Amino acid sequence: MFKRVIAALALLAACTSTPAPTPFSGPMVIGDSDPVRFSGRQPTTFPVRGMDAARFQTFVDWPRAKAVGIEFVFLKATEGGDLLDIKFKDHWAGAAQAGIKRGAYHFYYFCTSPEVQAQFFIDTVPRTRGTLPPVLDMEWNPFSPTCQRRPAAATVRDEMQRWINIVQAHYGQAPIIYTTPRFYKENELAAFRNTEFWLRTTAKTPAEAFPGQKWTFWQYTSTGTLPNTPGAIDINAFNGSTAAWEAWLERRTLR
Template sequence: MALRILAVLLLLLSACGPSPEQFNGRMEIGDTAPVVFSGRQPKRFPIRGMDAARFQTSVDWERAKAVGIEFAFLKATEGGDLKDIKFDDHWRGAGRAGIVRGAYHFYYFCTTPEVQAKFFIDTVPRTRGTLPPVLDMEWNPFSPTCQRRPDGATVRNEMQRWIDIVSAHFGQKPIIYTTPRFYQENGLSAFKGVEFWLRTTAKSPAEAYPGQSWRFWQYTATGTLPNTPGLVDINVFNGSAESWQSWLEQRTIR
């Protein structure tokens, strides 16, 4: 009798088709709203990664690694006193999965760069083999506490002060993350000898940031990963698999 009941249950399950986890958890990096860019498409870059913050409440880091996520930028801090509530979990999870990880700081225009740099340094472990720090520079029109928008010269001065302090502590110059609007309005092309991580989800980097070299490209905010709920930002590294390894040798924390 037990065998007959088991057989009936198996038949019913097979008739229902694949479970949501099986269907949505296909072993691939997906995109719910893919864009065809001019020039080289993101899938043509061999090294892809992701970024994560509190909005990614649960990430299956092992499966992310299995489908080709090689690196992860994780939000650590914002301003001078706000630590991302998922930073510690993401930091440990990515590390255990063997994904090269790094931390980023979301800049707040109503706190001095010195205070923000110290808070970032106090929050992020100085761990050998991790990615350089990232300074996330973009306007935040939704901030309930800070509506300050300084001119470009002031923005660049504050950025440089943060970069100098954080560089001295981690032994690596931070990467600058930015958006097309912020980049243009604040003249970030003036920064030389700094690597950029560029957000552009509708145009290629060459179209959105004419003449600007870049190391990382955040090409979608609508990515999906197996067994990870919700949407994920997906990024690519600008180079071959060989140049990725060479870059890691030069730019990871010692």
């Protein structure tokens, strides 16, 4: 009787246990389906690399991303004054569980005040010790069905600074500016002299696309690949050594 009970309990445990993850047979590397040969230093030579993700990344195998060398991720949290990225909470939790340094970004909308947008971001993104500084994503959106406003450069910079001031006061760290070559040039963003930049340039180096601009992060491809993660991924490089990365984290993560 005792043996039958033990056997029954073993069978029950087998039926209710969590199934093992599906083995992955693909290459365990950060890949690129359409790599570019840059004229200067290749982004793949930077020792610290990361990614960004939004609702378009419906599934990310975070443990495998960490295993192949993804050290950080910036996640889309909000857009405008009321649009929450539907995958933000899942990505936020998944990255943390895998031990990947995470931060959140806000996509700016030119038909809502910066004060409203800043408060929406604050209401959405937790102030968690050890997370990366907030990011302000500044680029023109020609596909917006609700807002085609393009303010003058001085107005753009004023609105940016108002958003930055509010968000910095809440999180205790100065936000990073993400931008594109066209937006940077048209709005004279070089005026933000004491601000860190995350620059998108997938055909030229930052030195070619943003002459004279210092940068911390470089988004160098939108066709990256990761094991067991479907679709294309934006891959980024940190501008520095592994030791510089650790020092940057010590200085710039939330307290």
